[in-house]
Amino acid sequence: MKRGELYRVIKPSAQDPKKSRVFVVVSRQVVIDSRLSTVICAPVYSVHDGLSTQILIGEEEGLKHDSSIHCDELVSLPKSVLTNYVGALSPQKIPALNRALRMALDIPDQWG
Numbered sequence: 001m002k003r004g005e006l007y008r009v010i011k012p013s014a015q016d017p018k019k020s021r022v023f024v025v026v027s028r029q030v031v032i033d034s035r036l037s038t039v040i041c042a043p044v045y046s047v048h049d050g051l052s053t054q055i056l057i058g059e060e061e062g063l064k065h066d067s068s069i070h071c072d073e074l075v076s077l078p079k080s081v082l083t084n085y086v087g088a089l090s091p092q093k094i095p096a097l098n099r100a101l102r103m104a105l106d107i108p109d110q111w112g
Helices: 094-104
Strands: 005-010 020-025 038-045 054-057 067-070 075-078 084-088
Antiparallel strands (some): 038 067, 038 075
16 A cells, blocks of 8 residues: 555445545555554545645546545545555646645645
């Protein structure tokens, strides 16, 4: 498992109306590789509102249609549910993910 990978999770929560949802792993790699049982993920929705905390993705990342990563809705998921690999963000999309996460968490952009 690597940061930026997308996984389909079956029934991620009781509140989610979808039978499954795609999530992007956003935890730092040292946490992903550790013994910790959970990682932080951002959900993917088919809706894009144009917010600075959302990143457009689509077929290039393994999805069937254009969608959006919503960095304002981070969740901690057990690694054990992240088994249905969908695809991965390209190296060119990772800086956009980092910017959206900084915006969502109100972290100043001092380090690029």
